[in-house]
Amino acid sequence: MNDFHDSEDDAYTYRDARTFEALPPARGRGFAATWWGQAWLKALEDTALDTQQLKLGRRHARAGAVGAVSVRPGRITAVVQDRDRTAHRSDVLVQELGAADWDRLLDMVADRAGHIAALLDRDMPPQLVEDAAAAGVELLPGIGDLEPSCDCEAWDHCPHTAALCYQLARLLDQDPFVLLLLRGRGEEELLGELEERSAARAQAHVADPDEAPEGSDASLAENGVVAVEAFAAQEGLAPLPAPPPRVDGPCAVPALGGGAPPAPGIDVPALEFLIADTAERAGRQLAEALSGRHADTPPTAGPTASEDAVRLAAAGPPTAVAARLATGSGRDAKGLAAAVRAWRQGGPAGLAVLEEEWTPGAEELARATTRLAAAWPDAADRPRTRVTRNRWTVVGTGAQLRLGRDGRWWPYCKEQGQWLPSGPADEDPATALASLLGAVEGADTE
Numbered sequence: 001m002n003d004f005h006d007s008e009d010d011a012y013t014y015r016d017a018r019t020f021e022a023l024p025p026a027r028g029r030g031f032a033a034t035w036w037g038q039a040w041l042k043a044l045e046d047t048a049l050d051t052q053q054l055k056l057g058r059r060h061a062r063a064g065a066v067g068a069v070s071v072r073p074g075r076i077t078a079v080v081q082d083r084d085r086t087a088h089r090s091d092v093l094v095q096e097l098g099a100a101d102w103d104r105l106l107d108m109v110a111d112r113a114g115h116i117a118a119l120l121d122r123d124m125p126p127q128l129v130e131d132a133a134a135a136g137v138e139l140l141p142g143i144g145d146l147e148p149s150c151d152c153e154a155w156d157h158c159p160h161t162a163a164l165c166y167q168l169a170r171l172l173d174q175d176p177f178v179l180l181l182l183r184g185r186g187e188e189e190l191l192g193e194l195e196e197r198s199a200a201r202a203q204a205h206v207a208d209p210d211e212a213p214e215g216s217d218a219s220l221a222e223n224g225v226v227a228v229e230a231f232a233a234q235e236g237l238a239p240l241p242a243p244p245p246r247v248d249g250p251c252a253v254p255a256l257g258g259g260a261p262p263a264p265g266i267d268v269p270a271l272e273f274l275i276a277d278t279a280e281r282a283g284r285q286l287a288e289a290l291s292g293r294h295a296d297t298p299p300t301a302g303p304t305a306s307e308d309a310v311r312l313a314a315a316g317p318p319t320a321v322a323a324r325l326a327t328g329s330g331r332d333a334k335g336l337a338a339a340v341r342a343w344r345q346g347g348p349a350g351l352a353v354l355e356e357e358w359t360p361g362a363e364e365l366a367r368a369t370t371r372l373a374a375a376w377p378d379a380a381d382r383p384r385t386r387v388t389r390n391r392w393t394v395v396g397t398g399a400q401l402r403l404g405r406d407g408r409w410w411p412y413c414k415e416q417g418q419w420l421p422s423g424p425a426d427e428d429p430a431t432a433l434a435s436l437l438g439a440v441e442g443a444d445t446e
Contacts, residue, residue, distance in 0.1 A: 017072035018181060020171055021427075025064035032169040036124045036140060036179065040172055043141040044165045048157040057162025066167040073184040076168055080160040090160040092168075093147040096184035097137060104135040106190075110197035120191075124176040139179065199242045270321045277315055306330065307348055310339045338420055345421045346410070353404045354421060357389045360403055368392070368403070368429045375430030383433065392429070399436045401429055411436040 032038045048054050060066065060080060067079040074096045079087050097105065108131050109115045115128045132139050148154070148161035157165075171178050177187040185193075262268050303311060309329035313322055313336055326336040342354035365387070376382035384395045390403040398414035408425035409432040426432035 017070060018178070018186075020069045020071065022064065022067050022069075023167060023170055026062045026170065031058075031061065031166045032173055034124070034173045034176075035126065036129075036176060037169040037173040039140045040179075041166065041169050043143065044146055044157070044162065046143045047146055048162065050156060053154075053157055053159055054162050056159035057157070057164075058166055060159055060163035061166040066163050069164070069167060069171065071168075071171070071178055071181055073181065076164060076182065078164050078167070080163050082159075088160045089151045090158075090164050091149040092161055092164055093149060094141060094145060094182045096182075101137045102185060105132055105137045105139075106193055106197055108132060108135045110194050110201060113198070116194055116198075119176065122175055122177075124179075139183065267321075267324075269318050270324065273312075273315075273317045273321050277312060280315075303348060307351060310336070310343045310351055314340045314343045334418075338418065342421045345424055346404075349404055349406055349408075350410065350421060350425075353402050353410045353425075356405075357391070358405065359389050364403065364407075368409075371428060371430045372433065375434065383437065392433075394433070394437065397437065399433070401433055401436065403429075409433075 032041050045051075045054060060082075063083075065081045065083075067081075070077040075091055075093050077089070077091045080090050081087050109119075109128070112128075112131070115125070115131070118125050118128065129139050146157075146165060148157045150158050150160045152158050152160060154161075168178070177190070180190060181187070306329045309325045313325045313329075317325065322336070323333070326333055329336065329339070331339060338354060339351055342350040344350075346353070372382065372385075373379075383397075383399075385392045386395055387393075392401040392403075394400065400412040400414070400419055402410045402412055404410055404425060406425075408427055409429045410421060410425045411423045411432050412419045413422040413436070414420075422436065426435075
């Protein structure tokens with residue numbers, strides 16, 4: 001293994017750095033639900049000499065005192081605030097794997113498709129860690145592997161580095177690739193290397209089946225594996241074939257006019273438009289499948305007929321086709337134009353915010369009020385709002401915020417007597433409102 005990074009001036013490429021927004025307070029819940037997240041915390045708790053510092057660190061983390069967390073090979077960084085709002089730059093350093101370690105690890109994972117599938121599903125099965133250890137690679141940290149560094153100048157883990165470690169356990173729960181990034185490989189680079197190695201092994205097996213390593217996927221595939229056994233073991237699966245070549249874009253849509261009149265009921269421009277839309281969506285889905293990241297996104301239900309009509313209208317169909325889409329979706333031309341505008345801002349979620357009213361809970365309303373008060377400490381300068389269910393209208397202006405069911409705030413402005421979406425959503429109502437107020441000067445008022 002390589003030595004710890006002990007200086008920000010170390011030669012280092014930041015292309016794999018990831019920054020995670022500050023997590024909400026973790027009151028009433030544990031910091032790690034997965035076994036690998038718990039292993040991370042065990043390394044912290046076995047390393048720290050002062051349990052009182054860990055206790056204070058847990059309080060900081062639960063209170064939401066840890067800011068955005070930067071993760072890169074060998075180091076995690078965040079600003080942690082004390083109860084008196086004093087901010088401290090805190091780092092925790094972790095040993096990166098050396099080139100030889102990564103070579104052995106990637107060879108092992110490439111030979112076991114079940115490990116790749118588990119990682120893509122944001123899971124880290126114990127068998128993967130055990131196989132890595134058998135190859136001489138320790139993935140999870142142990143005693144002494146989490147080295148603290150904080151500008152409070154504590155010599156051991158202080159409340160600030162402890163809080164950072166507790167917060168990172170929550171991030172590890174969500175994505176084990178965070179651990180692999182700490183060890184030296186980002187997700188995109190790692191998956192690319194695994195794809196190359198899997199393809200090379202598949203080609204080598206085709207050329208000489210006897211060369212497949214004993215116990216590898218290729219070796220097991222020689223005589224087949226009973227389906228029940230393969231499913232139970234989640235191992236011994238043959239590598240996927242090499243993906244087809246990338247498609248830069250759909251080909252030209254064929255012209256359907258052939259000199260003869262169309263059959264009764266056939267709308268040629270509408271059919272040509274649907275063919276073009278289908279080709280474009282197929283090309284996008286193929287590109288996503290070939291990227292190797294399509295497993296990250298869980299399947300979702302397809303759009304309703306009304307939503308799909310808006311999606312098609314957002315693609316810019318001929319005028320006659322747009323009129324049919326408006327009628328089919330139960331909207332007039334003005335309503336369809338507003339729906340298209342909402343769709344282009346946020347897809348189905350943006351359309352739902354345009355058309356739905358709902359009543360948020362008291363906690364959500366209180367959180368929004370607190371954030372607005374923090375952004376405008378002087379009550380005299382604070383925008384005066386009128387709240388109607390999930391809609392916050394700034395009195396005397398053409399500005400309105402709408403809270404979506406996804407917890408994001410969507411800006412709306414009043415144009416010719418109609419409330420219309422005016423930009424993308426934001427997690428913070430104060431940020432969304434400040435941007436919106438600057439954009440609606442001179443717009444309609446209440």
